[in-house]
Amino acid sequence: METTKETIKHVMSVIGINGDSKFMWDPENETEVAAARAQFDALKKKGYLAYKVEGEKGKKGELLREFDPTSGRIIMAPAVAGG
């Protein structure tokens, strides 16, 4: 979570070829939550896996099936393949 102008921003990091891009929302702001949810759903349709990663550094992530606006940090990982 990042604090900006006294509001708590939750962050979704989307991994891509240029590193990750960040998408933020304020869980109290319905418009931002709706935009974040739309982004989440669009990526899930593309095969991304979503992980909720909170708490102490390095703590194991949790697989997210649906968007949870209360998640402080989400990592969207692109679809994988066996090499």
Added chain:
Amino acid sequence: MWHTGGLIGLSAFGGKYVDNSTCLTVGNIWTNWNIGYGTAYSKNSVWPIWCGSTATATTANIIITNNVVWDTWVTLAPCVVTAEQAERNRKVDEEARKQQAERDRLRREADATAERLLLEHLTPEQQETYKQRGCFYLKTHSADGIEKRYRIDRGRSRNVRLVDERDQVLRNYCIHPREMVPDADTMLVQKLMLEAAEPEFLRIANAS
């Protein structure tokens, strides 16, 4: 492989090449030249002589001297470039260099961004191992209570290893994002998946 100088006595008729004794289709002319059939003119000697010998070869009744034929094929006529063409070539080269430099810059930035993200999601111990050795370890616990130890090495493919407590590799796994993301992002994806969805990881990964 056709030379119009007539040195080798071949000519084309309706999609087929004909030497003095045999009608050869396009597909087998190379084979005929390079495999000896015991014919009178030793086809298999022609190519080596063209390419490196100072001797002469005879195919049918045509004499090939040294490697003249090959040289003729590969030597370009003197290239005359006008000042205008030279300037255009210089601009094309310069643009290509700029584009390559930009791609390199973006790649370096992406690598740095990915490494920051990876380090943010490693424990202090994992961070230390990663900085020193370019790898880190993690443990998983299956539903039936079995503990496994994995090592994720820097890289994109075949970089996940199941190891024992002495770091002996028991198995290698190859699994990575379909997109060409930076290596550090690949390692983070592998870590997250192993910890949160190990059965899925093992189902998709190629193991060796």
